Amino acid sequence: MKRRTLMQGLAKTAVACALPLAALAQAYDTSRIVTIGGATTEIVFALGEADRLVARDSTSLHPPAAQDLPDIGYMRALAAEGVLSVQPTLILTEPGAGPPETISVLEAAALPLVVVPAPYSAEGILTKITAIGDALGVPDKAQTLADQVRAELDDVAAQVANDTDAPKRVLFVLSTQGGRIMASGTNTAADGIITLAGGINAIDQFEGYRQLTAEAISTAAPDVVLMMDREGDHSSTAETLFTMPEMSTTPAAQTGALVKMDGLLLLGFGPRTPKAAQALHDVLQEQS
Amino acid sequence: MMASDTAALPFVDRRNTARRAHIWLGALLVLVSLASLAVGASGTSLWGALMKLAQGEALTLTERVVLWDIRAPRLVMGICVGSALAVSGAVMQGLFRNPLADPGILGVTSGASLGAVTIIVLGAALPAVVQTTLGAGLLPVAAFLGAWGSMLLLYRVSTRAGRTSVATMLLAGIALGALFAAFSGVLIFLANDMQLRELTFWSLGSLAGASWLKLSVAGPVILVSVALACTLGRGLNALALGEAAAHHMGVPVERTKAVAILAVSAATGTAVAISGGIGFIGIVVPHLLRLATGPDHRGLLVNAGLLGASLLLVADMVARVVVAPAELPIGILTALLGSPVFLWILLRKRGLVDM
Numbered sequence: 146m147k148r149r150t151l152m153q154g155l156a157k158t159a160v161a162c163a164l165p166l167a168a169l170a171q172a173y174d175t176s177r178i179v180t181i182g183g184a185t186t187e188i189v190f191a192l193g194e195a196d197r198l199v200a201r202d203s204t205s206l207h208p209p210a211a212q213d214l215p216d217i218g219y220m221r222a223l224a225a226e227g228v229l230s231v232q233p234t235l236i237l238t239e240p241g242a243g244p245p246e247t248i249s250v251l252e253a254a255a256l257p258l259v260v261v262p263a264p265y266s267a268e269g270i271l272t273k274i275t276a277i278g279d280a281l282g283v284p285d286k287a288q289t290l291a292d293q294v295r296a297e298l299d300d301v302a303a304q305v306a307n308d309t310d311a312p313k314r315v316l317f318v319l320s321t322q323g324g325r326i327m328a329s330g331t332n333t334a335a336d337g338i339i340t341l342a343g344g345i346n347a348i349d350q351f352e353g354y355r356q357l358t359a360e361a362i363s364t365a366a367p368d369v370v371l372m373m374d375r376e377g378d379h380s381s382t383a384e385t386l387f388t389m390p391e392m393s394t395t396p397a398a399q400t401g402a403l404v405k406m407d408g409l410l411l412l413g414f415g416p417r418t419p420k421a422a423q424a425l426h427d428v429l430q431e432q433s
Numbered sequence: 434m435m436a437s438d439t440a441a442l443p444f445v446d447r448r449n450t451a452r453r454a455h456i457w458l459g460a461l462l463v464l465v466s467l468a469s470l471a472v473g474a475s476g477t478s479l480w481g482a483l484m485k486l487a488q489g490e491a492l493t494l495t496e497r498v499v500l501w502d503i504r505a506p507r508l509v510m511g512i513c514v515g516s517a518l519a520v521s522g523a524v525m526q527g528l529f530r531n532p533l534a535d536p537g538i539l540g541v542t543s544g545a546s547l548g549a550v551t552i553i554v555l556g557a558a559l560p561a562v563v564q565t566t567l568g569a570g571l572l573p574v575a576a577f578l579g580a581w582g583s584m585l586l587l588y589r590v591s592t593r594a595g596r597t598s599v600a601t602m603l604l605a606g607i608a609l610g611a612l613f614a615a616f617s618g619v620l621i622f623l624a625n626d627m628q629l630r631e632l633t634f635w636s637l638g639s640l641a642g643a644s645w646l647k648l649s650v651a652g653p654v655i656l657v658s659v660a661l662a663c664t665l666g667r668g669l670n671a672l673a674l675g676e677a678a679a680h681h682m683g684v685p686v687e688r689t690k691a692v693a694i695l696a697v698s699a700a701t702g703t704a705v706a707i708s709g710g711i712g713f714i715g716i717v718v719p720h721l722l723r724l725a726t727g728p729d730h731r732g733l734l735v736n737a738g739l740l741g742a743s744l745l746l747v748a749d750m751v752a753r754v755v756v757a758p759a760e761l762p763i764g765i766l767t768a769l770l771g772s773p774v775f776l777w778i779l780l781r782k783r784g785l786v787d788m
Contacts, residue, residue, distance in 0.1 A: 200758060218759030221627070222634040224641045226503045227758035229495060230475035241627055246642040254498040353625035 173257050174234040175281050181220045182239030184270075184415035185261055186211050188277045189237070191416040192286050200231040202242075207409050207417075225250040237280060239263040263414065265337030267298045270418055290416065297419030298341070301426055305343030313429045315344040316367035316397065321386065325356045334412035339371070341418070342425035359391030367397045369432055371425070373408035402432050451732020454725065458739035462512070465743045469508045472750050474757035475499050506643035511749050512742040513648070513655040514640070514708045517700035519741020520662045520734055522715030523722075527669035527730055528693050529603055535715040536701035538603065539694070540587060540610030541580045545705040546636065547613045547620075548579025553631050554620045572635075573647055573706045580702020583609055588694060597690045599676075637762030638711035640749050651707045658699040659738055665693055666731030673728075711764050713771025714741050720778050744770075 177199045180186040186205035189195060200215040202223070217227050220238070225247045228236070236258045242248065251258060259280045261273050271291045278287020317335035319327040329335035330351040339346050347365040348357070357365075370386065387398040397403070410421045471479040477499040482492055492500075518536060525534040536542060552575040556564070559571075567574055587609055591602035621632060668689035671679035680686050701715075718741045722733055745763070748770065752761040 203759065215758050218756075219630070219634070221631050222639070222641075222760075222762070224474070224753060224758070224760035226499055226753065227474045227760055229499060229503075230473070230758050232495075243631075244642055246644050246647075249644070250498060250502050253502050255494060 172282060173259070173280060177232055177234045178281075179217065179228060179231060179233040179236045180205060180238070181217075181223075181236065181242045182261070182263065183207065183409055184263065184273060184413050185237050185239055185277065187413060187415035187417065188274055188290075189281070191290055192274075192278060192281065192283060194281050194283060194286075197281070199233055200228075207413070207415075223247045225254075229254060229256075235259065235280070237261060237277060265332070265334045265414055267295075267302070267341060267418075270298075270414055270416070271295055273414075274416070294416055294419060298422070301341065301343075301419055301422045304423075304426060305341075308343055308430070310430075313344045313368040313432060314347040314366060314396075315339045315369045315371050315429070316347040316362070316365060316395075317371045318386075319354050319373070321389075324389070326362060326389075326391070327354055328357050328362075329354050334414055335371070337414065338411055338418065338421055338425060341422040342429060344369070344425070344429055357391075362391040363394050365395075367395055368400075369402040369404055369429060370395075370397045371404050371406070371411075373411065374405040375408070400432065404428050451726045451729060451736060454722075454732065454736050455739070458736055458743070462739050462743045462746075465746045466508055466512070469511065469746045469750055470500065470504050472754060473499065473504055474753060474760075502644070506645050506648055507640045507749065508746065509648055509652065510640050510643040510707060511746040513652055513659075514704040514711065515714060515742035515745030516659050516738035517655045517704040517741075518711065518714040518745070519718035519737040520659050521697040521701045522741075523719035523730070523734055523737040524662050524665060524669065524693050524697050525715075526719055527665075528672065528690065529599060530673060531603070532720070533716070534603075536697055537610070537712075537715070539606040539698060539701075540583050540608075540613060541698045541702045542705050542710065543610040543613035543617070544583025545576040545580040545702050546710065547583075547617050548575035548577065548706070549635055549709075550617045550620045550632060551575055551579075553628050553635065554624045570646065570650075573651065576706035577651075577703055579613075580698065580706060583613060584694070584698035584702065596687060597694070599690065602694070634762060635709045636764070638709035638764030638767075639752075639760070639762050640708055640745075641753075641760060642707065642709075647707050651703045654703045655700050658696040658703075661692060662696040662700065663734045663738065665689060665696075666729070666734055669693070669730040669734075709762075709764065711745070711767055713767045713775065714745055717771045717775050717778075718744060720775070724778065 175197055178189070178197045179200045180189055180198060181202040183204045183206060186198070186201050187207055189198060190208050190211065195210065198214055200217050201211055202220045203216050203218055204220055205211050215231055217223060217231070221241060221243050223242065223244070228247070228251060233256060236251065236256060238258060239261055240263060248258065259276070261276045263269065263273060271294065274287050274291045274294065275284075278284045278290070317329040317339065319329060321327070328348050329346070330348050330353055331346065332352045333354065336346045347367040383401055383403040386392055386403060387401065392398050404425070406421065406424065410417055411425070413421075467479075475495070477496050479500065482496050482500055485492055521536040522534070525536060525538060526532055528534070529538070549572055552572045556571060564571065587602060587606055588597070590605045590609075591598050621629065624632065668679070668684050671682045671684040672686070672689065674682075676686050704711075719733065719737050722736050722740060726732060726736065745767070748763050748766040752763045752766050755761060
C-alpha cells in the first residue's frame with residue numbers, strides 16, 4: 146500500500162507539474178469527459194468542446210447548459226459507482242476531488258484523472274486553460290482562448306495602473322448569518338478578484354473565511370462592501386447591512402457602498418474572470 | 434390449547450418468538466445483501482456477471498471494479514456498521530436501564546469525531562512519512578484512536594477500586610462528550626472552507642468510503658466486539674433487576690459491565706471511524722424489536738444485529754440510487770426514516786396512536 150500511495154502521489158505531482166509534457170507523451174481518450182470544478186467546466190465550454198462532456202460536479206453551474214448534464218455530486222464527496230455509471234474516459238478536476246477512497250477506486254478502474262492547477266491569480270487562469278487544452282488535445286484552441294483572456298486581463302490591469310484615486314478598501318462578506326459577518330481574508334478567490342480589480346482587501350490578518358468581531362470591522366474601515374448576489378437573500382440589503390452597529394461606523398456605510406455580483410462570475414477564476422474584474426473595477430471607480 | 438399454555442408461561446413464549454425472529458431476520462439480511470450487490474448507479478448486473486463467471490468467461494474491468502471494489506466492500510461495511518450500532522444501542526439501553534441511551538451517550542462518538550476533525554484540519558501538518566505510510570487510512574485510524582482514547586478515559590474516571598459506577602459513567606460520558614465536541618469546535622473554527630465542507634459530509638456519514646483495506650483492519654474488531662456483546666443477554670437481564678439482585682443471581686456484575694463497555698466502545702468507535710456519523714440505528718432498532726419480541730436480551734441482541742445490518746443496507750441502497758449519479762449522505766436517510774419511527778413508538782407507548 147505504501148508503494149502504491151507513493152506512486153499515486155508521484156503520478157499526480159508529475160501530471161500537475163508537467164502537464165504540457167504529459168499531454169505530449171500520453172494522448173487521452175477524450176470522447177467522454179467528466180469535469181469537476183466550476184472553472185474547469187467553464188473552460189471546456191469556452192473551448193467549444195462541451196459535446197465531449199457526459200457529466201459534471203455540483204459546483205459546475207455555468208454556462209447554464211452545464212446544468213443539463215448529469216450531476217455526480219459535490220467534488221469532495223464523490224461516489225465511485227456514480228462516476229463510473231456515466232462511463233467516462235477521462236476526468237478533469239481541480240485540486241481537492243475526493244474522498245481518497247473514491248479516487249483510488251477510479252484509478253483501479255483504469256480511469257485517467259488529470260488535476261488542473263487552480264491558483265487565484267491572473268496567471269493561474271491562463272495555466273488552467275493551457276492545461277485543459279493540452280488534456281483535450283486542442284492546444285491551438287486553448288492558445289487562442291488564453292491569448293484572448295490575457296488581453297482582457299491586461300486591459301483591466303492597464304486601467305488599474307491608470308487609476309488616479311487611492312485604491313478602495315474592499316470588504317468581501319460571504320454571509321451575515323445570525324447577525325455575524327463572515328468575511329474573506331487572504332489566499333481566497335475573493336482576495337484574488339479584489340486585487341485584479343485594483344482594490345485592496347480590507348482584511349489581511351488571516352487566510353480564508355472567518356467570522357469577524359464587531360471591532361475588527363470598524364478597524365478594517367472598508368470603503369466598499371462586496372457580496373454575492375443570491376436570489377431571495379433578503380437578509381443582506383444595504384439597509385439591514387449598514388444598520389448593523391459594527392458596520393455603521395465604516396466609510397462604506399456612510400456612502401452606502403454595497404456591491405453585489407454573481408458569485409460564480411466573481412469567484413470562479415475561469416474565462417469570465419476578466420469580465421468580473423472589469424465590472425468590479427468599474428463599480429469601485431464609480432464609488433469615488 | 435397452545436394459547437392457554439403460553440399464557441401461563443409468557444417467558445417461554447417470548448423466547449420462542451425471539452428464536453423465530455432469528456430465522457426471519459436472518460433471511461431478511463440475506464435478501465437485502467443480495468439486493469445490495471445487485472443495485473447501484475451503474476448498469477452493472479450481478480446476474481450477468483455471475484452468468485459470465487459460471488460459463489468461465491472473464492469479467493470486464495468495470496464489472497470487476499463495480500462488484501468487487503465498490504459494492505462488495507460496501508455490503509460488508511454496511512453489515513459491520515449496522516450491526517455494531519444496533520447491538521451497541523441495545524446493550525447501552527440495558528446497561529443504563531434507560532430507553533434513550535445509545536452508543537453516542539458514552540462520548541465515544543465525540544471522541545471518534547475529534548480524531549477525524551483533527552486529521553481533516555491539521556493532517557497536512559503531519560510528517561510526510563506518516564502521511565504516505567497511512568495514506569487514505571489516516572482519517573479512520575485517527576478516529577479509531579479518538580474513540581479508544583475517550584473510552585479509556587471514561588473507564589478510568591468512573592471506576593474506583595475495581596467497581597464501575599454506571600451512574601457516574603453516564604454523567605461522565607455526557608461531560609466528556611461535550612468536552613470533545615468543544616475541542617472539535619476549536620478545530621472547526623480554525624478550518625478553511627474546503628475543510629468545513631469535508632467535515633460536514635463526514636459528520637453526515639456514508640458507506641461510500643468502503644474498501645477492503647479498511648475492512649481488513651476494522652472488520653475483525655467490529656465482528657469480535659459485536660459477538661462479545663451478543664453474549665451479554667443473561668447478564669443484562671439480571672442487571673435489569675438492579676446490581677444487588679444480579680449479584681445474588683450469580684451474575685458477575687463488574688465483569689458484565691466491563692465487557693459491555695469495552696465491546697460497545699470498540700464496536701461503535703470503529704464503526705464511526707470508518708463510516709462517519711450515522712444516527713438513529715442504535716436507538717430505533719432495539720425499540721422496534723422489544724415491541725415485536727419482548728425485552729429478553731438473550732434473543733434481542735442477536736436480532737438487533739441482524740435488523741440493524743438490514744436497515745442500514747436498505748438505507749444505503751436508497752442513498753446511492755435516489756440522486757444517481759450523485760449520492761446522499763446516509764446519516765440523512767437514517768435520521769429521516771428513524772425519527773418518525775421513533776416518534777411513532779413513543780406515541781404508541783403512551784396510547785396516543787392505536788396501530
